[in-house]
Amino acid sequence: MKKLLFLLCVLSPSVFAQSVIGSWSGELSFQGVKLPLIIHIKPAGDGITATMDSPYQGAKDLPVQVAKWADELLTIEVTNIGLSYKAKLVTPDSLHGDFSQGPLKVKFGMSRSKGEKPLVRPQTPEGPYAYYTEEVTVKNEVEGNVLAGTLAAPDQSTKHPILVMITGSGAQTRDEELFGHKPFLVIADHLAKQGIATLRLDDRGMGQSEAGKPDATSADYAGDILSAVNFLSKRGYKNIGLLGHSEGGMIAPMVNSSKVKFMVLLAAPGIPIVELMRAQTYEIGRSQGAPEAMAKRISDTNYKLYQYMNSYKGSDFRADVLKYLKEEMKDPQAETTIKQVESEWFRYFIAFDPTSYLKKVKVPVLALNGTKDVQVTAKENLEGLRASLPKNKKTEILAMEGLNHLFQTAKTGSVMEYGQIEETISPAVLEKIASWIKSL
Structure with missing residues (x-):
């Protein structure tokens, strides 16, 4: 064995690197959270290059800025998020070393990957669906960018209430897909079966939607949603509502239209x-x-x-x-x-303060927030919504016990937990949204 190690040490860097070429997987464990990570290492000249996946966080092929194999030490750095991993090859198929990101510093081992485990998402519906669906396009009436989406409804009639769905921060598909979950698809499926229609859209530059102008802001996204409302109105819909999650819940009150008859705000900002x-x-x-x-x-x-x-x-x-x-x-x-x-x-x-827009809302609002939400904290934001929204006897503002920012039943509420949870959205939230709309 000593002779073998000596022979390895005198080989050129490019040959030596071959020992770490391939895909490596491991599971970070901290504060009761387990987070799978995968590193893909490829040869590059006399050195290596790498990318990283975090399946539970919806990240794939994340660029690695620093990838080195030198002096028997693998160094991986994703500098834009402050991530570092330094490890030694303890066997041909296992690495062990130190992982750090921000305040987190833990020992971390990885093994040669034998393939990714499929994410289990039992609530995600699969077609054919027991209701009407239609692929549509909506053109922004001011900027001209075209958005693609899906209309889901009990049937082709326009007599049903219908919601335009507004995703949270970051470019997302019409299903608001993240961590293998498709919450907007799950909501749309549930509501269609309850007699309520929805229109969900790919964000700018996602799916089949055009990118539109560079550096778009929340105000521009509100223009997209206003155009969607007008699109539905022209098709004959009269009872049009908005459903916004997170930043989408901030955007909904910005949509200035008398055609909007109600709003569902999920984890919406209620404070500056x-x-x-x-x-x-x-x-x-x-x-x-x-x-x-x-x-x-x-x-x-x-x-x-x-x-x-x-x-x-x-x-x-x-x-x-x-x-x-x-x-x-x-x-x-x-x-x-x-x-x-x-x-x-x-x-x-x-710089945005949602209260100025919330004070102008005249229609009924259902506002929900999970008590374990660490991104839009329930106490402060629900209090802000209560203080800002005008009194309306049909408005309900509720804290949902034990739910996180995605409205999953959670243990800690941590962002790292989102991908671990099989539940996409609590059935209690689905039932509340449907029953509230039907009560209007």
Whole structure:
């Protein structure tokens, strides 16, 4: 064995790298959460290149900025998210080393992958469906971009109530697909069977929808939804509602149309976004095992940055914010941070106060939030909704016990838990949405 190790050590780097070429899988375990990760390593000249998958987080082929095999040590770094893995090959088929990302630092082992386990999602419906479906396109009446979607209804009649569904942050398909879940498909399926129609759309640049202009903001997305409302009205629908999840719940009240007769807001912001993000950063940190002092420090630091951004009056946002990050905040990853905050979407989002729009809503609203939601915390945001929404005897604002941001029955509420849970959305939420709409 000693002779074999010596022979390996004197081989060229390209041959030596062959020992780690291939796919490796492992399961991070922390705070009661288990998160599968997969690293794909390929040869590249005299070295290696790599990508990473996180199936439970809906991430596939995530670019790895640093991939090295040198001095018997594998180094993997995804710098834009602060992820690092350094490990040694302890057997031909196993790696063991140190994984870190933000406050998380754990020992982590990986084995040569023998294929990914299929994700179990028992609520996802499969066709043929026992109701009418139609593929449609909607053209934004102002910007001209075309959105593709699916209309699902009990039948072809336009007498049924119908909801335009609005996805959360980030580009998503019409099913709001993430972590192998398709919550909007599950909701649409349930509602169609209850006599309620839906229209769900691929976001800009996703699925079959056109990308539209660069740097679109939430206001532009509201224009997409308004155009969808007008599309349905022209087809003869009279009882049109909006269903928005997360940022979609922020966008729904922005859609200014007398044709909208009701709204369903799921985990919708009820307070200024800068305050929501302060609470979100703290709660996510705590849910991922960060000590309270660390979670608060990171939350306060981000809040300080967002306040600076919201008060900025200069002419060169990128240069000035980058300087602020380096000199005032002493951010060692300033170049990465600026990439995350400089987009028009984020600048609009972080400065947004939903209360001004909520106060103008005149129609009945069903607002739900899970008590274990760490992204849009239930207490603060439901209180904000109660304070801002005008009184309407049909409006209901409810905390759903034990549910996370995706309205799954959860143990911790952690983002890392989303993909582990087989349930796509709590049946209690599906039943509540349907019964409330039918009661109007």
